[in-house]
Structures are given as structure tokens and as C-alpha cells.
Amino acid sequence: MDFRAAVRVGVPVRFGELPDGGAALTDDSGKVLVGARPVADPALDVPDAPTWDEAAAATAAYRAAPPSGVADGSVDCFGCGDRAPDRGLRQHCAPVPGRDLVAAAWVPHPAFDDGSGVLRSDLAWAALDCPSAAPGIHFGGLRRGAVTASLTGTMLRPLAIGEEHITYAWLISESGRKHEMGVAAVTASGELCAVGSALWVDPR
Template sequence: MTSTENLTIAPYVTGYPGVAFGGYVAGLLAARADAKEVRVDFRAAVPVATGLVIADGPDGEVAIRDGAGAGLAVAVPAEVGVEAPEPPTWDEAERAADRQLASLRRNPPPIPDCYGCGPDVLPGRGLKLLPGRVESRPELLAGAWVPDRELAGPDGTLPPEIVWSALDCPGGWVGMRIGRMPEGAVTARLTGTQPLPVRAGERHVSYAWLLHREGRKTTVGVALATAEGELCALGEALWISPREHTAG
């Protein structure tokens, strides 16, 4: 028997205006999926401040649908096809985040209130992940991160939708900074797993690396570790760049 649940995503949980943050959506689905490793495919923009439905399907599928029943994002059991490299140290990640923040102060980001990487969002209204280049490891972007307590549940741990949100924006930044992915790309697929809980108020290292770039497709790896180097979450994401418009 298929079960359903109604939900509405808060209006501030956005990447692009009016569109629910991809990692957050993926985490909502992953929390309901009966699997430790989950792939989420995004089929259409998921709106915020709008009535939605999460519905179970066959073979462990879980989907978010709009009011008319159209599937917007679908999760299925899957294996994460990437291994995390050794994380940067806390000091390396802290310096990288400081450089990213300084860069954003000089050149304001196109989406300053992004739920994942907006630098000035209020506590509990975003993650404030700031991945910057790691000086000693140019293939990585990283950021030091202490999650706001307002993001956690009553037990002090972050719910899946917050942890999976941390697997989103860093991948976009590494795609742009290292893979030369153009602005305007979207998360088309996110596969992830969470082997350890993530606690608010504790030090973590977020880091991302480029896997492949071909045409409009950019594939990246993203991980979240404790400051001591224990892997908390791991993801592989496919980003799709917008089609180029030609005059005519």
C-alpha cells in the first residue's frame, strides 16, 4: 500500500528564487527511503511555499509530487560511486573559507541569500558554507563549518535534509572554480550517504572535488567530515549547465 505525506517547504529554503534548495529536497526523500545510499533525480523545479506530497512507490522509490500529481524529484536505492579523498585539516579549511568570504565581499554572489552558501543568512535560515581553494591541494575546495544550533533537532543532530544540503553547494562551487562550469547550472542528480551523525555546534570540514566535465554536464564529489577527519557524509552530484542561446 502506498503511503503519502503532505508538506510545504519554507520560502527561505531556496537556491534560485522560488525554487527549493536541491540538497534539502534530496534529504527529505533520503530520510524516507529505506536505504543507506540513495540517488535523487530532479525532474522539475520543486517550488517553495506550495503544497507538495511525498509518496512511496515500488522498489523503494520515494517521490515528491506537486498538487496535480506530477513527479518533481524521485529517490531510489543506489550506490555512491565515489570515494572521499583525505579531508583537508581544520586549519586548511578555515583559511580556504576565509578566502572565499573575502572574495564574496569583493564580488557579491549572484544569489546572496542561497540556503547553502549565502554568507549573511540568519541563524537557522541557511548553512553558510563557504568553500574556497585549499592552498596545498589545488584540486579541492573546502570550508570550515560549525553548524548553527538552530539547524538541529531536539537531540542536537542535524536532520537528513540539512546534511544533504551540505552535499549540494560545495559541488557547484568546485564545478565553477575548477571545472569552469558556467553560472546558472542546476543539480540534476545527487547520490549520497550519511555514515555518521552531524552535530550542531561542532567543527566540521566540508570539501568538494571535480570528477568529470563534458559539455553541459559536470560531475563532482562532495564530502563532510569531522575536524578529526571522520567521514560524516559523502555525495556524488551531476550538475547541468543551461543551454547556450544563439541569436537568430
């Protein structure tokens, strides 16, 4: 999925399928705002997942000293903000001691059930997005105001509503304004549910 331009609130957009099996979100002029297409499984070296206790400790550390924007309420992010559990995913990632990765412990809320007892597929992507920024913040040079330029992922197992999950992420590479991160979601017992890579770009 490539994020090419801002999608404005209250402005009409169009969704269309593409001949290659992908899809695009465009504005009235035909400009592509978001593009998506099938890809081969990401060739990622996925590190071992932290334990539930390690992820829970990381989340507790985040909540004890949240980033300034979250603490003062100026940041209201669906993925990583401090919304009520039925209004956001609460992906509160912090470094895992002794590991070059960040992690969050969380439980998908029934408000986000797709009707079959699992997290809606669009929100499964959201669960990979926000955590992928955190290693760039903690271990790299990702700057405030950076945005997701692309997100590539594979969903291997549904994220079950009401069950404990761990999302964790790691830094892959950095070059100038570009920061590539890996991200994965697993069950509390370590079964891989989703894996992907994200490209974040600093503001000019």
C-alpha cells in the same frame, strides 16, 4: 535523488512512497518533480580531507572576496549564502592551496538541531549540495545558473550540532553541459560523516 523539475513556492505538491522503496514529489498532474530511491554506496575515490586549519583558511578567503551575487545580496542561498548562522549553513567554500579541491569550515547551528543534538537529516543533504558546485566553478567550466540534476550520498555519521566540521569537494568529470563532482563531510579530526556525488547541469 533526482531533481527533474522546479518545485514552485506556494503551489501544492504531493509526496508518495514507491514500490522500490523510493519516494517521489509530484504536482497535481502527477508529474514527478523530485524522485529518490535507495542506491548502493557511491563508488568514489575520496581524497584525503584537508585539515581544519586549511578549511578555515579557505573559508576566510571566500569571505574576504565573496562571489558577486553574495557580496551584493542578490543571491540568498540557504547553503552557501551570507545569512546569519541560525538562518543558513554558511558553506563558504574556496580552493585549498596545493590541492585540486575546495573546502569550507563550519559549525552546525543549534537552530537546525533535530532534537537529539545532531543536524536534521534533510539539512545534512543540503550540506553536501552547495559545496559540490564549487569545484566546477574553480576547476572546471560550470556556468552561472547551473542546477543540481542529481545528488547521490551516504550518511555514515550524524553531523553533531555545535561541533567543527569540514565539507570538501572535488571535480570528477565534465562533458558538455554536465559536470560531476564528489563531496564529503568530515569532523575536524577527519572522521568521515557523509560522502556523495553530484551532477550539475549548465543552463541551455
